[in-house]
Amino acid sequence: MTYSQTAVIIGGSISGLLHGILLKHHGFNVTILEKDTSPICRGYDAGVKEGLDMLAFLDKCDQVKHPQTISCLTPRTINQEGKASWSAGKAYRDDELGASRQYSASEFRRDDE
Secondary structure, eight states, X not given: OOOOOEEEEEOOSHHHHHHHHHHHHTTOEEEEEOSOOOSSOOXXXXXXXXXXXXXXXXXXXXXXXXXXXXXXXXXXXXXXTSOEEEOSSOOOOHHHHTOOOOOOOTTEEEOXX
16 A cells, blocks of 8 residues: 655744755655735744854754755745635845745745746
């Protein structure tokens, strides 16, 4: 009997995203659900900062070796009727985040305006 390794993570916080990366690394198909449909991502200074200590930790311990940021993407939202739609707002760009890496994920699309 073949089993499908599928995981649904409730919440797109730093914890949800890191668990998604971990599960993806172990072969799971991952879907992350977030109730906030705002096109503006706000961290409120929560989560992990990429300071020198964090970068040193990642160099030493990161075995995933995949990108850690998402750039220039617009999330897909699902309304109460279960239909997917694209957010009308713009996502942050690389230069605004200082990011240099990006994921390629089927749940996101580029905002190529």
